[in-house]
Structures are given as C-alpha cells and as structure tokens.
Amino acid sequence: MTRLGSLLLALSLAIPAASLTAQDHAPAPAVESSAAQGEHAAPAAEEVDIITPHITDSYEMELPFWKPPFAMHVCLGRHVGEHGCGPLWDPVHIGPLELQLSPTKHVVMLLLAATLAGVILVGTARAHVRHTHAVGRPKGFAAGIEAMVLYIRNEVIVPNVGPHGDAYAPYLLTVFFFLLFANLLGLIPFGSTATGNVSVTATMAILSLLVTEISGIRSQGLGYLNTVFYWNREMALPMRVIMFLIMSPVEIISKFTKPFALAIRLFANMTAGHIVVLAFIGLIFAFKLPVGFAPLLMAIAIMLLEIFVSFLQAFIFTLLTSVFIGQMRVAHH
DSSP states (O other), X not given: OHHHHHHHHHHHHHOOGGGSOOOOOOOOOOOOOOOSTTOOOOOOOOOOOSSHHHHSOOSEEEEEOSSTTSEEEXXXXXXXXXXXXXXXXXXXXXXXXXXXXOOOHHHHHHHXXXXXXXXXXXXXXXXXXXXXXXXXXXXXXXXXXXXXXXXXXXXXXXXHHOTTGGGGHHHHHHHHHHHHHHHHHTTSTTOXXXXXXXXXXXXXXXXXXXXXHHHHHHHHGGGGGGGTSOOOTTSOHHHHHHHHHHHHHHHHHHHHHHHHHHXXXXXXXXXXXXXXXXXXXXXXXXXXXXTTHHHHXXXXXXXXXXXXXXXXXXXXXXXXXXHHHXXXXXXXX
C-alpha cells in the first residue's frame, strides 16, 4: 500500500496537466438602458454563467468565504486588467511548439486528488498494519479500502493481465484511485472535474499506451514486431506481401484507437453528467415554483447517478487498460 501511495504521487507529477488550455471568463459587457426624460442609464446587469466555469479550465478558482455571497475568486496567475486573470509564467517554446506550464484550476484539482489518494492510502496501510497486530485483522475504514484493493487486484488486474500480473498491480491500482478521487472532486461544492478536460484524459490514455507497448516488448522480445507488421507465414509469398501492405497500417492504427477510446469515454461521461445536472438547475429558475420541484428532484437523481459514474469510469478505465496489457503480452499472428 505504501508503494501504491508513492506511485500515485509520482503519477500526478508525470501528468503535464499544466499545458491544459485555460479559459478566462470575463464579465459580460454592460447593457445601457434607453431611459426616457434624459435620465442616467440604469446599472448594467452582469450575465451569470453557472455551466461553463464548472466544466472548463481557467486561471482562477472559486473558494468558500465567510461573508456574502460566501464565495471568493482566487487568481492562480497574473492579474490582467481589472477582473481578468492570466497565466503566471510565460509559455516555454520548444521549436514550433508552445508549452504552457502555469498552474490552472484543473492542475490544482489533479494535485489535490493525488495528495488525497496518497494520504488516504498510506494512512490506510499503516492502520492495516496496526489493526493486524492488535486484533489480527483490519477494521473500519482500513477494511473497506482493503476490500476495494483486493477486488480490483484479484478480479480485474490479475485475470486480465495474465501470468505475473502482480507486477502491474501497483500502476493499475494507482490509476484507479487517482481517477476515482479526481472524478469525485468534481461533485463537491467549489470543486472542478479535471477528468472532464480532454487533455487530462488523453494524458492518462497515453500513459496506458506506453505501459501496454512496453509490456509487449518485454514479454515478446522480437515477436513484438508481429503486432506492428502483419506477416502471415501460412500464406503463399505473393499473398503474404499483399496482406502485409494492407494489414500493417491497420495494425498500427489499432494501437492508437484504443487509447483514443479510453480518453474520449472518460472525458465524455464526466462532462455530460455535469451538463445535465446544471441544465436541470437552470430549469428550476425557468419554471419557478411549484413546477420547479420536478427539475430539482431530477437534478438530485442525476447527482446520485454521477457518484456511481465516478466509480464506474475509474473501474472501466482500469479494466480496459488491464485487458489491453494482457492482449499485448500474448499477442501473436
């Protein structure tokens, strides 16, 4: 468990989430009133957007505050103008590429998810040892976390990865708990769903692709080339060459379609749920009382479903990564 916690922290540092596209949300322009009798224009009404800031990245965060309206905006970078907030550092140029390393809201959420997972898992491991020495078995919260770890290891990782699957358990358990905490942080007030950013899910998918391909190279040696170049020795030589030219590009493309599906599935599911919830909340204000109770109940139901989806998407990402690793380790033509 201690090794798992340390690997989780290392994974969070490996994610180049600071290159996420940050969006600044400027206040809406003032709308002047056409007052009669030469009166002064009425104060401008500021447009309120409750959907976009929650599901997009930015250089500022909203935190709880003890005075009305019980919220405050914290700039994570440099102040731009009167209300704007821009990147803290200038982008790094690597040839034609531009890499933005300034902290954003989603970067903070990812670091918070990694920290929470590391603290909880390391604390659970120490409690497990302490309880085992005291009463011979874990109890309480440590027993619950142990049940989750054992289920993911014994029912998901080892059966799908294949022989010596324990070597991949630390990485895959790290992926599961890291994504789980990142998903759940988007459901709390003032939180943000970092896994609703396609840059984050794409980075996680790329890491899974690298682990999958490296596992294939380690287990098959030169036989790994058969997963890239199609060469069927059971065919005649002319047909073998034709199939090589046709199927080799297909084999190469298939290596990238799997991580692409991982990234889009996680991104779409975590984003769609929040949009539906916030749409129902908007209907509450549109219909008002008493009809507004119906959207309120539907929003509560979707929020409960989102808790389930947070666990489910972390589980599916871990399951599919385990399956891909297992397929690569035994791949042959």
